[in-house]
Amino acid sequence: MAELFHPDRLQKLEDLKASGVNPYPAQAAFPPSANQAEAPARSLAADLLADAENRFGEVVTIYGRVLGRRGYGKLAFLDVHDQSGKIQACLQKDLLTAEDFALLKQLNLGDFVAVCGTLKPTKVGEPTVFGSRFRLLTKALENPPEKFHGLADTELRARMRYVDLFANQEVREVFLRRAAVLQALRGVFLQHHYAEVDTPVLHPIYGGANAKPFVTHHNVLDMDLFLRIAPELYLKRLVVGGMERVFEVARVFRNEGLSMRHNPEFTMIEFYQAYSDVYGMMDLTEKLVVAAAEAAGCKQEDGSLSATFRQETFSLNPPFARIRYADAFAEHVGCDPSNRQAVAAKLAENKIEVAKENSDYAWWKAVNTLFEEFVEPQLRGPVFVYDYPAAICPLAKPLAADPVWAERFEFFLGGMELANAFSELNDPQMQLQKFEEQVADKDPESVNQVDLDYVRALAYGLPPTGGCGIGLDRLLMVLLGQDSIRDVLLFPQLRPESKLQA
């Protein structure tokens, strides 16, 4: 970036100031004036357009950014964009004061303006505000992107999201829908009498998932802290304490690679409900996904729900399919996952090594590698896979009937794992043992220790509880049809722009 401010614009700014125009007024509203009626309150472009025919003749006020201008000497059409959309304004010399008409000449694309005037159709019928008053609200010192293509460079779009958002209306739509989805999900939780909570992001011991953490340091306490990789263990402490239904919209941080599905920080919605279990969580997850889909605009004309993601259309009408892990495994891998010899043959065939002899965890981890390789790509979804191998589920309660399996499901959609839920393990001794095994099985570079305080909390008694975590960003990718997680994150992680900061 050669210049932070466009030189021509700086000149214009000086000219404006010289002629007594404040390029950055504090208030948007038209100031009261002796010889002019008070301007009406602001209208949104979309509201005016929705009801234009009934409002023709009405005096209205619009605010927005000018992103198009077609000038004709003594008249100009402006495309005024606000959050809701775009409406045309027409400014004619006949209707304006000399000062306002002079100001029109100094206007640039990208500037914010207020226009007050009569809503009327043009000769071709487009609803247009024919301005009798007009003022500059903010001067822009940078050119907006090319008007036809918008901002296309993916790097610039992510780096300068503030430009992407106003230059590409569909991008703004994605993020407004993201906000609507979050609100809809909160609505479902409130209907089910959940309390929204905020638990710590800075953890002295990290846990609740298997991931590498970011490390930071508190100066006064003189201790290292980890940015949370999951809120799980804190949320269950709340259930121990008697907060029976809690959820958190939790930003979590994982110090791992980036990809179209991975960002170092992402949003997980976790929720826990006392006296429920994994099956209750399945029902609630289904309701949440449906509510999210409705808020995301997935409702079709016939009332059905569907989303198109990466050229594939997914029906989101409940109920979603439910399949046992072992059945899905048998179908796509070709053998019973409990048949050790058959599975060993499959592992050898696919050159998958069991990391450690005589370790249940290592064995089932390898089994799960087969699952990830052969089953998950086939799970187009929406589908719940349930009854996972207990050995790889340190936080889930084993099935009473067969403790090889645990009360856990994962929810798949669009080829991605979007949710993960358990009947929470609440036997403190078994939990301690599983934690210890897990730490012992860990690769050396991944420092981890048993969260003994969590085990102590369980010792005070965690009622039977169902818990679930939903990867909000990935869910939004599918619902909003965005290929990359970067396209549903306002500010995805990028390296700093060396030229700008140098």
Place this chain on the structure above:
RNA sequence: GGGGGCAUAACUCAGUUGGUAGAGUAGUUGGCUUUUAACCAAUAAGUCCCAGGUUCAAGUCCUGGUGCCCUCACCA
């Protein structure tokens, strides 16, 4: 971290075999009272990502680096 690709004006992009850096949009100036990617005329704008190298000559070829994209690895 491995492999592949891209990087030229504020934006979108051309740039031939290595031979003076180009267009459209945006900007500036002028003209135009119903356009909508308005139009017409003039004009300004470049560290061709960075640093080396080859060459009489490099946007172009070579080496290294940086950033981004794709892919693999990592990733409950």
